[in-house]
Amino acid sequence: MIVIDNKYERHDPNIHEPILRCEGMVLNGQCPFNKAEGTNYCPMHGHNKSEIHIQNEIKRNYQLRRFKERIYALADSEQIKSLREEIGILRMCVEETINRCEDATDILMASHRISDLIIKIEKLVVSCDKLEGRMGLLLSKRAIIQLAGEFVQIISVHIDDPNVIESISEKMLESTRRIETIAEE
Numbered sequence: 016m017i018v019i020d021n022k023y024e025r026h027d028p029n030i031h032e033p034i035l036r037c038e039g040m041v042l043n044g045q046c047p048f049n050k051a052e053g054t055n056y057c058p059m060h061g062h063n064k065s066e067i068h069i070q071n072e073i074k075r076n077y078q079l080r081r082f083k084e085r086i087y088a089l090a091d092s093e094q095i096k097s098l099r100e101e102i103g104i105l106r107m108c109v110e111e112t113i114n115r116c117e118d119a120t121d122i123l124m125a126s127h128r129i130s131d132l133i134i135k136i137e138k139l140v141v142s143c144d145k146l147e148g149r150m151g152l153l154l155s156k157r158a159i160i161q162l163a164g165e166f167v168q169i170i171s172v173h174i175d176d177p178n179v180i181e182s183i184s185e186k187m188l189e190s191t192r193r194i195e196t197i198a199e200e
Contacts, residue, residue, distance in 0.1 A: 022058045024049045098143040105136045159194070163187040 026036040026049050037046035039060030048057040054066075109132045116122045122129075167184045174180055 022051075098139050098146065102136060102139045102143060105132055105139065108132050109136070156191075159191050160188075163191055 025047055031049060035049045037048050037050050037057040037060055038055045039046040039057060041047070046057055046060055048059065050056060051058055051063075054063075109129060112125050112129055112132065113122070116125055163184075166187065167180065170183055171180045174183075
């Protein structure tokens with residue numbers, strides 16, 4: 016007769032301690048087999064679940080450590096408070112989504128994704144504007160005009176011809192108006 020290695024050892028209260036009994040439940044009550052070594056359950060009731068749980072825990076901790084390293088690297092970046100790259104990424108996504116459309120039906124099918132991306136871009140632009148305003152990275156119209164006037168004064172120290180100074184001043188005002196028009200769009 017062939018002897019098969021039996022991983023299920025029946026719990027015998029005369030031989031085994033009560034704490035060795037599997038904690039799993041069957042129709043008649045508690046499982047009649049002994050626990051697998053190092054667990055609270057027999058093989059039938061998932062003795063390896065604790066091992067799987069430990070492996071998952073190790074994997075999750077590794078992933079958390081890896082993500083923490085990436086978060087710290089990003090947090091130390093000088094550009095951390097800039098959303099301009101994210102805006103660019105979203106705009107590229109809109110462009111790529113539209114470029115994949117070959118006809119009106121494709122555009123209609125992608126319209127939800129496109130509108131969702133556009134809403135996200137709008138929110139990011141507003142957030143970026145607020146953030147840059149709070150950080151003092153934006154100049155008001157008055158500050159730009161004052162800065163242009165100061166540049167003209169610096170130039171006038173080195174240039175004696177009033178016509179050249181007037182021409183430079185006009186060009187700076189034109190540039191200011193052109194930038195103002197672009198900003199309003």
